Amino acid sequence: xxxxxxxxxxxxxxxxxxxxxFSLAGQAARTAAxxxxxxxxxxxxxxxxxxxxxxxxxxxxxxDLFPHLYGPLDPKKALWVKPLPLGKxxxxxxxxxxxxxxx
Numbered sequence: 001x002x003x004x005x006x007x008x009x010x011x012x013x014x015x016x017x018x019x020x021x022f023s024l025a026g027q028a029a030r031t032a033a034x035x036x037x038x039x040x041x042x043x044x045x046x047x048x049x050x051x052x053x054x055x056x057x058x059x060x061x062x063x064d065l066f067p068h069l070y071g072p073l074d075p076k077k078a079l080w081v082k083p084l085p086l087g088k089x090x091x092x093x094x095x096x097x098x099x100x101x102x103x
Contacts (some may be wrong), residue, residue: 008073019068022047022055025097027066032092034054034082042092051077 010020023031028044036042049055054070082095 008075010073019056019070020073022049022067022069024067027064028097029092029094032094036092038086038090040086043081044084044095044097045081046079046080046097047073047077050099086089 008020009015014020032042049067052069052071052073055067056070057065057066060066084092084094087093
């Protein structure tokens with residue numbers, strides 16, 4: 001687990017692509033639906049992008065700009081971590097993602 005290791009190099013997809021994929025708050029629900037549909041035991045983690053060195057906004061296949069981190073992620077930089085449970089409809093139930101929202 002990333003917390004006990006002290007860094008996170010990314011998921012297998014991140015490692016293959018050469019960067020860690022992030023989503024902005026307004027993109028997170030769609031990302032979860034597209035790439036993590038039905039996945040249990042997920043968490044959502046908030047970071048301040050200014051705490052990272054090499055974040056680049058790059059277009060997705062659909063043209064939206066997504067932040068990508070080129071380098072390892074220090075999990076200690078997380079602002080908060082919240083559970084991302086599945087609702088009765090099978091979609092993830094998101095917490096308040098507004099800046100400054102309490103964990």
